[in-house]
Amino acid sequence: MKAWVSHEAGDPSTLVLEETRIPEPRGDEVLVRVQAVGVNFPDGLFIRDLYQIKPPRPFVPGSEFCGVVEKTGANATHLKRGDVVVGASGWGAMSEYVALPEDRLFRIPDDLPREEAAAFLFTYATAYHALHDSGRLSAGETLVVLGAAGGVGSAAVGVGKALGATVIASASTQAKIDFAVGCGATDGLVYDVDLPTGDGQRELTRQLKALAPAAGVDVVLDPVGGPYTEPALRSLARGGRHLVVGFAAGIPRVPLNIALLRSCHIIGVDWRTFIQEERAANEKNMEVLFALWRSRQIQPQVTELFPFEAAPTAIARLDERQAMGKIVVSLLA
Structure with missing residues (x-):
């Protein structure tokens, strides 16, 4: 699979597009084929080593995504192949596949567009x-x-x-x-x-x-x-x-x-911290948010869409603090 990888601290131009292996889901993990990635302010901070959490290098940035379940680990019980989900990864999402524990993933309404879904979790939650x-x-x-x-x-x-x-x-x-x-x-x-x-x-x-x-x-x-x-x-x-x-x-x-x-x-x-320590409360919040979306009381604001090949440009665009709404990187092409 292809993934954008950070080998050194710096601006988004330091990211390298590499071929790497598709992860194998273990235990309660779920393998997701990524279709869209929401860009968030911490993504640029991670790359620059300016965030309070510093993932060990090399690492793949990308903190939230939407995609389709491809495979589940032996202990995963709530999701199945073909489910469309959004996920909070911290990092790792700016790639064609990502594996996460299933409690970090949420099924989305069938009619929520994938690129809008990638703009939903981090900001609205x-x-x-x-x-x-x-x-x-x-x-x-x-x-x-x-x-x-x-x-x-x-x-x-x-x-x-x-x-x-x-x-x-x-x-x-x-x-x-x-x-x-x-x-x-x-x-x-x-x-x-x-x-x-x-x-x-x-x-x-x-x-x-x-x-x-x-x-x-x-x-x-x-x-x-x-x-x-x-x-x-x-x-x-x-x-x-x-x-x-x-x-x-x-x-x-x-x-x-x-x-x-x-x-x-x-x-x-x-x-x-909330989603790690109070998972049931976060799940309830997501149910409320999806209900608000269904009733058209909230609407994800995707204002800029970038292809996967331009992911560093998308992250840099957010760093400029001129963007409005949400920037999304699409892998749907």
Whole structure:
């Protein structure tokens, strides 16, 4: 089979397309013929050795995929040859075949297109876990989504609307705000892509508060970090929840007295740990998400599609932080 392999730390151009053996599923593992791969921000971090987990080299990047079950291990009991599944692999998906334990795989609705399915698991499961499990977002509350046009951000906009919240999108360009409004946001705010600290941050807080109810924002979903975290945190109502999902703009330094003065909560959201430690809860979440898709309350936003041969370009495109929605690499041709 063909696979994109990382032999050294560097940008996506260091990946090498190689012929390697098809893995043999063992125990509860399932062999899947990959048909589409969703590109996620950690993929580029893995290649650069910048993620908190560092797979041993050589390794194949690619954290989520959709495909067809080809073979099952002796102890696999829930899936069979021909089942169409999505999977969370961590790494290893940017290849023609991948073998994973079957509890990391989920059957998808028959009419969910494969390339859309590859854009579903990582972003929507993260967004739903963050908003429902961690943030306890309720109908009628106000949600601010930073980076609202990105993969997790745009998914959070859709999930937040489906949960009955008023969603305020925040992003770096008006085009991204327009995209987020199309995903379900009620209003939007363009922030400075090079936000200055001090006065610039105070102005962003003022603008967020102007769009929120008088009491403030109930929940912030933050996959951005950097200088944007503090202004969003300051916009929270008493008892509000700031959900830390990622650090696309860098790891922020936040005065913790803000949390004390506002009696608000800063909550870390680690979906990777959640799916390992609370598998039954994650399976229930996936059932809810598929039901929301069937009722057309959420819709994967595949905005850019790349052939398998251009996988490094797809990962590099996401690294530029200009993409909207989800980038997918297709093996269906």
